[in-house]
Amino acid sequence: MARKKKNSKSVILLSVIVVVLVAGFFMYKSGVFGGKEMKKITVYSIFQEEEARKILDKFKAETGIDYDILRLPSGEAVSRVQNEMSNPQADFLMGGPADSHQVLKEAGSLEAYASPNASDIADNMKDKDGFWTGFYLNPIAIGINEERWKEKYGSDPYPETFKDLLDPKFKGEIGMSDPATSGTAYTAVASLAQVWGDDEMLNYIKQLLPNLKERPKSGIEPIQKAAKGEYTIGVTFLGDQLKIKYQGNPIVSVVPEAAGYEVGALSIVKGGPNTEAAKKLMDYMLTNEPGELYTQSAYAVSVKASVPIPKGGIDIKTTKYNDAYDLLKAASQRKELQNALKDLK
Amino acid sequence: MKEKKGIGESINRLFKDPSSLVLVLTSFALIILFVIYPLVIVVFTSGFDNWATFFSKPRYGKALLNTVVSSSLSAFTATLFGFIYAYAIHYSNIRGKKFFRFIAFIPLLAPSVMSGLAFLLLFGRGGMISQWLNTNFNFELDLYGLPGLWIVQTISYFPLAYMTITGVLRAISPNLEIAAQNLGARGFKLFRTITLKLALPGVINAFLLVAINCFADFGNPKLIGGNYSLLAVEIYGEIINNEAGLASVMGIILVIPALIVFWVQNKILSKGSYSTITGKPVSGLKRITTSKRTDALLFSFNSLISLFIISMFAITILFAFTKNFGRDNTFTLDHIMKVVFSSSSPAVLNSLVLSLISALLAVALALVLAYIVVRKPFPGKKLLDFSAVLPIALPGTFVGLALIVAFSKGPIVLQGSAALIVIAMLLKQMPVGYRGLTASFKQVDKSIEEAATNLGASSRKTLTTIVFPMLQKTVVANFVYAFMKNMNTLSTIIFLITPKWVVAAVSIFNYAETGTYYWAAAVAVGLMGATLGTLGVIKLIFRSKVKIFDF
Numbered sequence: 001m002a003r004k005k006k007n008s009k010s011v012i013l014l015s016v017i018v019v020v021l022v023a024g025f026f027m028y029k030s031g032v033f034g035g036k037e038m039k040k041i042t043v044y045s046i047f048q049e050e051e052a053r054k055i056l057d058k059f060k061a062e063t064g065i066d067y068d069i070l071r072l073p074s075g076e077a078v079s080r081v082q083n084e085m086s087n088p089q090a091d092f093l094m095g096g097p098a099d100s101h102q103v104l105k106e107a108g109s110l111e112a113y114a115s116p117n118a119s120d121i122a123d124n125m126k127d128k129d130g131f132w133t134g135f136y137l138n139p140i141a142i143g144i145n146e147e148r149w150k151e152k153y154g155s156d157p158y159p160e161t162f163k164d165l166l167d168p169k170f171k172g173e174i175g176m177s178d179p180a181t182s183g184t185a186y187t188a189v190a191s192l193a194q195v196w197g198d199d200e201m202l203n204y205i206k207q208l209l210p211n212l213k214e215r216p217k218s219g220i221e222p223i224q225k226a227a228k229g230e231y232t233i234g235v236t237f238l239g240d241q242l243k244i245k246y247q248g249n250p251i252v253s254v255v256p257e258a259a260g261y262e263v264g265a266l267s268i269v270k271g272g273p274n275t276e277a278a279k280k281l282m283d284y285m286l287t288n289e290p291g292e293l294y295t296q297s298a299y300a301v302s303v304k305a306s307v308p309i310p311k312g313g314i315d316i317k318t319t320k321y322n323d324a325y326d327l328l329k330a331a332s333q334r335k336e337l338q339n340a341l342k343d344l345k
Numbered sequence: 346m347k348e349k350k351g352i353g354e355s356i357n358r359l360f361k362d363p364s365s366l367v368l369v370l371t372s373f374a375l376i377i378l379f380v381i382y383p384l385v386i387v388v389f390t391s392g393f394d395n396w397a398t399f400f401s402k403p404r405y406g407k408a409l410l411n412t413v414v415s416s417s418l419s420a421f422t423a424t425l426f427g428f429i430y431a432y433a434i435h436y437s438n439i440r441g442k443k444f445f446r447f448i449a450f451i452p453l454l455a456p457s458v459m460s461g462l463a464f465l466l467l468f469g470r471g472g473m474i475s476q477w478l479n480t481n482f483n484f485e486l487d488l489y490g491l492p493g494l495w496i497v498q499t500i501s502y503f504p505l506a507y508m509t510i511t512g513v514l515r516a517i518s519p520n521l522e523i524a525a526q527n528l529g530a531r532g533f534k535l536f537r538t539i540t541l542k543l544a545l546p547g548v549i550n551a552f553l554l555v556a557i558n559c560f561a562d563f564g565n566p567k568l569i570g571g572n573y574s575l576l577a578v579e580i581y582g583e584i585i586n587n588e589a590g591l592a593s594v595m596g597i598i599l600v601i602p603a604l605i606v607f608w609v610q611n612k613i614l615s616k617g618s619y620s621t622i623t624g625k626p627v628s629g630l631k632r633i634t635t636s637k638r639t640d641a642l643l644f645s646f647n648s649l650i651s652l653f654i655i656s657m658f659a660i661t662i663l664f665a666f667t668k669n670f671g672r673d674n675t676f677t678l679d680h681i682m683k684v685v686f687s688s689s690s691p692a693v694l695n696s697l698v699l700s701l702i703s704a705l706l707a708v709a710l711a712l713v714l715a716y717i718v719v720r721k722p723f724p725g726k727k728l729l730d731f732s733a734v735l736p737i738a739l740p741g742t743f744v745g746l747a748l749i750v751a752f753s754k755g756p757i758v759l760q761g762s763a764a765l766i767v768i769a770m771l772l773k774q775m776p777v778g779y780r781g782l783t784a785s786f787k788q789v790d791k792s793i794e795e796a797a798t799n800l801g802a803s804s805r806k807t808l809t810t811i812v813f814p815m816l817q818k819t820v821v822a823n824f825v826y827a828f829m830k831n832m833n834t835l836s837t838i839i840f841l842i843t844p845k846w847v848v849a850a851v852s853i854f855n856y857a858e859t860g861t862y863y864w865a866a867a868v869a870v871g872l873m874g875a876t877l878g879t880l881g882v883i884k885l886i887f888r889s890k891v892k893i894f895d896f
Contacts, residue, residue: 014886018701025698029845042844050861053689060689067689070844071855076585083587083753089761089843 041277042089043069044077046096046264051297055290062284065277074100081109081269091272092281097183098125098265099331101132111270113279117286124326125263125303132267135285136300139261139321140188141238141314143223146250148232161256162192162204165233170211175222176235177215179205180338183262184219184237190330191260191322193337206344227251237262238314242299246312257320263327264300359723364804369723372714376732379768383751387743390750391593399594405579409598412560412576415491419498420556426499427506427555428548430650433643435514436540437635440644448651451658452504454873456833456850458564460501462857462865463657464493465568466664473660473671489571497565500653502558506551513547514540532636553606560602561740563836564854577742577836584840589750596746600739607738664866680863684852685871693871696849697879699763700831703770708824710771711778712816716808719786720794737776741837744772749840763846769837774827785819786812821891825883832876849875 045052049071056067072080074096081093081104088109093101104110105127114130125134142165144158152173159165165174179185193201213231216222222234223241227249234241238253245251266285268278284290291307294300301309301316309315359366399405430449434442452460467474468488475486488496517540525539541548566575576599583592635643664670668677684690714733718726736744748769753760759768789812797807813820835850842851849872856865884893 010886022698022702025694044844048859048861049855050864053683056689068691068844068847069689070842070847071859073585079585079587084761087758087761089845 039274039277040066040068041091041274041281042272043067043092043094043281044080044090044269045069045071045094046074046077046100047071047094047294047298051294052094054293054297055285058289058293059281059284063277063280065280078103082107085109085270088269088272090269091274091278093267093269094285095135095264095266098132098134098263098327101265101267102127102328102331104267105129105131109270111268111272111275111278113268113282115279115282115286117283120305121286121303122323124324126265132265133282133286134263134303135266135291136264136295136298136302137261138237138239138264138300139255139316139319140184140191140235140259141241141253141255143226143234143236143241143244144252144254145226145229145232146252148226148229149252152232158252158254159233159256160254162258164256165211165235166204166207168211170233172211172213173232174208174211174235175213175216175225175231175233176208177219177222178217180342181217182219185215185235186334186338187237187260187262187330188235189341190333190337191325192258193333194260194324194326194329195258195322198337198340202340202344205341209344223251238301238316239299242312242314246299253314255314255316255319255321257322259319259321260325260330261321263303356724359721362804365717365721368713368717368804369721372710372717372729373725375710376714376729378757379748379772380732380736383747386751386755387593387596387747390590391597392590395588395590395594398591399598404574405595408574408576408579408595411491411573413602415494415498415566415573415575416556416559418491418495419502419559420552422495422499423502423555423559424506424510424548424552426503426650427508427510427551428544429643429646430503430507431510431514432540433647435511437640437643439640439647445647445651448654449504449507451654452501453829453833454876455658455869456564456835456853456872457498457501457558457562458568458835458850458854458857459661459869460497460657461565461568462853462862462869463661464488464497464500465857466660466670466862466866467656468493468496469569471671476671489569490573493569493571494566494573497569498559498562500657501565502555503650505558506555509551509554510544510548513544513551516547517543550610553610557603557606557740561599561742561836563742563839564850568854568857577740580742580746581839584746584749592746593750596743600743603738603740603743661866661869664863665870667863669863680867681871684856684864684867690852692847692849692852692868693875695846696832696872697875699766699846699848700770700828701879703767703831704774704824704827706767707771707775707827708778708820711775711782711823712813712820714775714779715782715786716812719783720791733779734776736772737780739772741773741834742839745769745837745840748772760841761843765841766838766846766848769841770827770831770834773834773837774830778823778827781819781823782816785816789815818890821883821887825880825891825893828879829876832872 043052043056049069052069052071056069060066070090077093077096078100081088081090084090085108093104093110101110110131112130115133118126118130118133121134125137126132142159149156149158153169159167159170176188177185179189189201189205192204196204214225216225220236220240223236223244224234225231226234227244238255241251241253245253266282268275268282272278286304288304288307291302291304292310295302295307295313296310299310299313301313359369430445433439434445464472466472468486469475470487470489472486478484478486521543522535522539525535530538561577563577563581566573566578567581570578576595580592580595580599583589583595660670665680666676666678667673668675668679685693711733714729717723718730718733739747748765749760752758752765759765793815794807794811797811798804802810833850835854838848839851839854842848849868852868853865853872856862856868880893883891
């Protein structure tokens with residue numbers, strides 16, 4: 001009998017402890033302790049979580065603002081933010097192509113904020129009303145498998161321009177994803193259309209087709225296959241090429257003239273739980289430290305001139321890339337151009 | 346409720362006992378809100394257009410076919426392995442049976458997606474074994490797609506098959522086997538005509554259970570399925586694309602085979618079972634032993650499986666505690682500190698808290714439901730009973746889908762709250778407890794409760810002082826089971842996650858998918874530690890009353 005009593009007492013004691021702990025946990029979660037300044041900021045990250053956390057840990061050390069993070073692919077992030085408009089869960093959207101942020105701006109899900117640190121960013125790399133701000137850019141490049149090049153073409157010079165790729169000697173040696181399905185390839189041709197005009201771009205692609213070994217669906221595939229030696233040249237984003245190069249593959253990259261680029265952007269979610277902190281984070285993101293942290297691990301180029309070129313990266317200011325590339329125009333033309341491209345063959 | 350319909354007697358009695366009335370009404374309200382309402386919404390959301398789209402696009406048909414093929418393959422091998430493994434433990438004279446039992450228990454500590462992770466670490470593109478093959482034999486191992494999925498699902502669901510079959514083998518009385526042996530049956534003939542025949546219903550049951558789990562598995566197909574598309578993954582894609590209607594169509598298709606299995610289990614298997622007739626094993630009688638050669642074969646088989654499981658856990662632990670295993674083998678606690686013990690990364694803590702709360706609520710609700718269904722007369726009992734067991738037949742992916750579709754719009758919005766995660770876990774585990782507790786209630790003699798009532802105890806008092814103490818063992822066992830399942834669930838809650846309430850299984854999946862393997866491994870280790878620690882505490886409290894760590 002005595003044992004039984006002891007047992008029921010310990011069960012009661014345990015339940016009390018559990019209830020107190022759980023209640024404390026929920027209060028802690030909802031930010032009851034520590035006042036408003038310590039309230040966490042909630043981030044949807046399209047960056048790799050490791051890179052985002054590196055930046056956010058520094059931000060936390062500097063401002064004392066702790067964070068919650070959920071990494072999502074860009075499409076999922078867009079639909080989440082839109083679905084949550086009646087009850088926003090996140091404060092800050094980190095990374096992802098600017099087009100995605102533009103979609104959210106048009107849906108009315110974003111908060112306009114022109115950070116003082118954004119003043120030195122070029123106009124075509126940020127929203128004119130401050131709904132989103134560019135963070136990095138990643139140009140289209142021609143990636144060449146050095147070893148296969150030597151076997152095939154000896155000491156010939158590498159192709160420097162898109163038009164160089166039309167040389168008949170490259171028949172079956174180039175991989176470029178299908179601009180009708182891949183965002184990467186579409187960026188390349190949209191930029192050409194802006195520089196050369198639509199018709200000349202279409203004409204160019206038509207002439208290029210015989211040289212293409214294949215047109216895979218995903219944007220990164222051509223450089224993966226070129227690295228394996230399935231063909232010599234892959235047209236992809238520069239960042240992907242450098243990443244594969246530093247995994248130990250013989251890749252040389254050339255940023256050709258009129259190369260377009262993607263802009264990775266940042267934005268603040270409208271009506272999020274902690275918009276104040278989100279603005280502070282936006283200011284912080286546009287200082288040099290996060291720019292360096294990110295561009296170094298992702299081999300991207302910062303939108304800010306003050307951020308140094310990452311080790312092993314390419315200084316695109318020395319190339320003739322299309323620095324006036326208008327991504328909004330590209331987005332608005334997308335359907336029309338892709339339909340025209342589908343008719344080629 | 347229709348109240349004026351001849352069943353006045355039971356209603357009258359109910360009204361005289363207000364606490365029972367409250368229990369009955371609450372149970373109905375909860376079941377209607379969280380089981381029936383979401384189901385109805387999903388069916389309405391699916392809509393005719395979406396059914397047309399589903400059947401007109403070959404892509405979805407292919408996903409359905411792939412799902413059926415891969416689930417059947419995996420379920421077949423998992424059941425086969427589980428059977429051989431269990432047979433070796435219960436019928437042979439091999440050494441190390443305790444060890445083998447322990448090995449089959451370990452995978453229950455980790456989510457099934459951890460098998461996927463470990464598989465990637467060993468056989469993936471940069472995996473240890475693939476690299477070794479590549480450098481030494483110039484052989485490129487590519488198991489993405491069906492082969493890899495088959496292997497991983499076999500391994501991660503083999504313990505489930507093993508446990509189910511163990512129960513069946515234990516229930517077979519040696520009497521029949523000894524009788525057959527006396528009549529001259531030996532070796533394989535004895536096995537085929539007696540053991541296998543007696544075990545067959547249970548084996549089929551195990552196969553169906555595993556098949557349903559594979560059918561709804563989300564994490565492994567997403568990680569290693571490659572271009573081999575599967576229904577659960579397609580549903581995820583449609584939810585992301587904001588195509589709730591199409592997702593609902595696929596969800597309903599996912600449910601159909603599960604319901605068929607549920608029905609088969611209830612109707613056919615309960616009739617065709619031989620094992621119950623002979624009752625419990627008679628003590629003192631020893632099983633016929635296997636031959637030395639069979640023993641050797643069984644031992645090698647079990648060792649091979651054990652080796653596979655051990656290496657999966659070993660590689661995960663190695664990744665969790667080194668800088669970047671294979672490239673930089675320096676010991677470090679960095680990963681653990683960053684993703685388990687950091688305030689910015691509360692996934693493991695979230696898992697622990699939500700799993701405990703949900704398991705507690707699940708058992709409490711199961712207890713109340715079982716009590717009123719077994720003991721109290723009220724109208725609509727059959728409906729309540731059916732709806733309470735129904736979620737057991739629903740694949741996790743579908744439960745998650747139904748909840749997100751029902752509670753992201755409409756009169757009640759719970760999206761983005763932890764409540765929805767708790768409810769999702771609860772719906773999957775409550776029916777298991779409900780089934781067990783209904784059985785236990787039926788075993789407790791009603792006269793004891795009636796005696797208490799006659800002495801003036803109210804319904805509540807009877808419940809707390811008489812019934813609960815008698816059911817303690819079942820309650821604790823169900824709580825432990827629900828807790829472990831909650832800790833490891835992925836497909837049920839993948840749609841319900843918010844940045845504040847990321848749980849460990851989802852983190853493991855996310856990190857594995859983006860190639861941050863050491864973090865995935867660290868979270869997996871943290872999760873297993875949390876599960877083990879909690880089980881340890883429960884064991885300390887209940888001592889011999891609960892069966893944990895008994896091999």
